[in-house]
Amino acid sequence: MLGRKAAILVLVAMAALIAAPTMTSLPTGIDSMGDSGCTCHGDSSSATTIVVEGLPENFTAGQSYDFTLTVVNDGMALWQDGDAEAGWNGRSGGFRVIVSEGTVTGDSTLTQELKGGLTHTTAGNKMRSWNLTWTAPGDDSKVVEFTLLGNAVNGGDSSNGDQWNSITTSVPGASAGAVTSSAPPLRILMTAILLSVTLLVLAVMYIFYSRNPEGFSLATFWDYLKGWLTTTDHKGIGLLYFAYGFFFFLVGGSLAMLFRIQLMFPENDFLEYAEYNSFFTLHGTTMIFLAAMPMIAGFGNYIVPLQIGAQDLAFPRINALGFWFIAFSCILIFTGVFTGEAADITWVMYPPYSSLTGDSIYANSPGTVSFIAGMIMLGASSTLSGINFIATIFVMRAPGVTWMKMPLFTWSFLISMFMLYLSLPALIVGVLFLYLDHTIGTAFFAINAGDPILFQHLFWFFGHPEVYVVIVPAFGIVSEVLATSARRSIFGYKSMVYAMAGIGILGFVVWGHHMLTSGMDPTLRVVMMATTMLVAIPTGIKIFNWLATLWGGALVFKTHTLWALGFVITFTLGGISGMFFPVVGLDMQFHDTYFVVAHFHYVLIGGTVFGLFAGLYYWYPKAFGRKLSERLGVIHFLISFIAYNAAFWPMHVVGTMGMPRRTHTYSVESGYASLNYSISVASFIFGLAQLILVWNLVYSSKKGEKIGEDPWGGWSLEWTTASPPPTPSFAEIPTQGDDNEHEERGWLTRMAAKLWGLGMKKEVRH
């Protein structure tokens, strides 16, 4: 009853809306807003037809063709019956033509170029038929698409009563072969999405079914699925984040292997240059934003509330919203792959290439624009996580978890979230500018009129903190893992905290080191050089603290210990290569060579990924109540560690030899061939080794060794609740008694003790 009433009211309102007059028609021409047949030019109507005469069946390269475009509408009443006295303004029609290739021109008094299309001028507004000329492109193997919009105008002051319509047609070149009708990108995309969602649902259904084949029914399955889709529990969301990130870690890896095949041999043509470009673009973006960040967020969601003794995050629904933003962003980011023109603007998205509008097919393809839209969603997602984590860690710590007793992972997470949170806005604004350049025609980064370097500043103001955002949580994980494995408390707990905080603050004033070759002010370059080098100090403190922890402890070698040790080695190497770049003179040479690629893979894989793997082996038992297989784990570690170094170490060498990054191939004479071959082989081994981990995850969730609350002898609060933890995670808010730093002395004594008395801290637990 109510529904009916409501529906009727809604209909009435709609009708009133439709009846309401709309905006005035513009004698100035129809610009790109009209590409979609904008309703501000009256109503779309089948009463108007568009007739084109004179276009060829097939075109010859470079030839010009005259054609006429006519808007036919016999039924339309003119305003005031065409009486100029009474207000008829004599306007009768308008048009807009867009071609995918070649150029369309017309009489310059009647027609004009406007935002990538040809349209009428004020004088050309007074007729309904125009003589135009199309000059065909120089390449007759193409099929040229015409989009023609025509508006029959009644000459009134507003567009009320105007009727427009549009047609599309295509003309193949003489050697284009038969025209295969291609589906529109959007439809392909939707099909791909539907297909993958269906597959995903089927897969989840299978998992659910295999758990309990007897009890299976669609209703119970729906309840199960609904549980995941609507969950606001930090553990559920944490697992979703991690699974999502891990999946994209594999996707990004597969992309990398594809272009490693391409680079294996000189002058290879396994991938076209365009494919190569979009593959490395998607690889970089996927790895940072869709793999590393979600996996980190997964740990944060799952572990942080447990470590501080909170029952959940501060804002569970906002947390879920953050996850779903990132979940849907991948569709936007990968769109191009399905529609045929994947984004190729690199993960740093520099304009003007990334903001090119007009002829460049790739840079202005739907794939690129939706990639940019995806970045906006990622930004929104991380902002929401930021609010959540900062608020949670600030105000929801259980009694006893004071600032200086907070586990280091939580500290690292807080610092990393702060950096992310305060730097993200710059990215969001930069990417928004880019998006608007593409969609509504702003000119932030336009080639002559815009300011492309502005984007670099905005991007790197975010970008540099971002690389620390992905490494700092790994610092935290490694600190936890090493301390537990060495069976002692971490050495120099407070200096660890201050070091991370120092990195966090310094991270905001070094962004210029990515732009040393951009023509930046020389003074600024020197400043950025100095600040960047300062970062080495807190980083060094951390490394020495880890070493001291090992020294003073009694190390137990578990898989997570191995990964953490691997981390310390490779991350240090990556940090050292990082110290070469800030030296302005060196960076002039190193910038955009493989040396940079070597550097950031050392810190990103050898740092972040190794750290995350350490965390995975360490906390998996907490989430699933079973250990990952140690045997598989050790094999996984050994193969990965060796193959990883074999793959990335030689990149330093090819880099110093001068091989530029982001190039599709290299010549035989360059001499890069043999090193590249070995890099490729090693990287395949590294990639395949990850399948061991996949298998381990699946296998151990069923067959792994069962554990109790605290399998490793960890001290922080997450080990005091059941594995897996109940919901809410603590039956009642716990109190943390244990103290990370067991003695309270003045800072001077403590410093002295740290500097000279390593032995004093040898305080083995258990």
Place this chain on the structure above:
Amino acid sequence: MSAYATHEGKSGHEEPWMSAIAIGVGMILLGVIILATSQGMHSFIHTTEGLDHAIYIGGMVACALLVIFGTIGILVGLVNTASGGGYGDDDHGEDGYDEHAHHGSWSPIIMAFGIMLFLMGFIKWNHNGDFGILGLGLVITFAGIANWWREDFGNDGKSEPIAFGEPFGGIEVRKVGMWIFLMSEVMIFGSFFSSYLRLRTGWTTHWDVKCDAFGHGTPCPDGYVVVASELINESIWTLLPGAINTFALILSSFTLVTALSHAKKIDWQKPTGKLTGWWMPDQRRAVRNNLVATLFLGSLFLVLKLIEWDHMMNGAHPFTIDTLAGSVFYVTTGAHGFHVFVGLLVLLFFSFKAQRGGWSPDNAQSIEYFGLYWHFVDLAWVAIFPAFYLY
């Protein structure tokens, strides 16, 4: 909630959400009437050059806003009707660690999906943006928001999450969240500002040359870029919308705080003044009227803003978005306008809730937290106005 017992009791029963739908439809009709009137006036008045056009654009924007508000009202009504009517069934607000909190919510996934479609709609698939997808995205997003509101509608403040542990024990968690959120907002506007100042101060451009762009005084060198403030400062009429807006926003902060203080009063008394007594006859209406006034002032801001934009884009010296100066101006002030708009959506929700007598001293802190946001938006304008309009 004693002060509202009667009202609530009444609306808790039959067809509780009819009023939301009715108000929504009313708003849409009002919008259409305003539109028709303004168009009518536009064709009759041919006075000052700009005035008739201002009325014309103003009517259109007002209508658009009312239609959006009305649609949301209808959506809220429909969503609530569909989910079984009355509120209070799952009213946990943001209280994550409340025992009943883990029943999940559909709102996040719906909203995220809607926003994805919305962003997709702008992309030029085959040369065209797809307005169908864009609109669908908007509707789905609003449905998600409406559902979120439904979940929050019955929040009576009893489950307000309070911080525990040291050193912030006792603080309301949502308030902390809002302050943290504002940190990010500061950085957002900071990015806009630094982008603008980089250009405006002539660091990378020649925008800071002093000359008279419109040929009355010192002629400008070639390649000189006219910035927005030169157009706006041309005459008192062009500056007026911005100036009124400044006061509208400041006043709206005041009305919002008034609403809050009335909602918070435990033993509320009718003000004695004649006017104030008429404005606030009982506590429910005191809160509602002040919220609606805030909503109105915020809407006024947007209407005037678009009148001003229209004049700048289509006036004697067109200042368009396809130049760098235009891009920076329109996008920054547009981003601010968007923040106002988002605030209006919340105010709309608050007003609905006030209409239904949903505010009490126990849950009025929600108005306070929103107030933090609203004052921030106000403050941002107080920075934007001199930088973009006067400088």
